Amino acid sequence: METNEQFLRMSDLANFPERKLRTYTSQSGRQKTVTAKSAKRGIVGFSSKHIYKMINENRFPAPIKIDGASLWRLSDINEWIEKHSTSSNDGER
DSSP states (O other): OOOOOOEEOHHHHSBBOOBOOEEEEOTTSOEEEEOOBOOBOOSSOSBHHHHHHHHHTTSSOOOEEETTEEEEEHHHHHHHHHHHHHHHHHTTO
């Protein structure tokens, strides 16, 4: 059986804030540098914490597990976006 299903990770769905370059020094004197990352806006525009909260409240599609990774079907996310964009636009008429 062949499928053309596409999957998304949390990094595709959620917003992530900017992370500045930082250097830490441990008590033993070793330095560790954490690289900088620019802010990223995800597909749904919520933080990962808020997405998981909505999943627990059955207000967002739950992920499926593949080899230990949490993945969302693109079709499920598109359906959720369509459902919520339609309901929010109904009140604007």
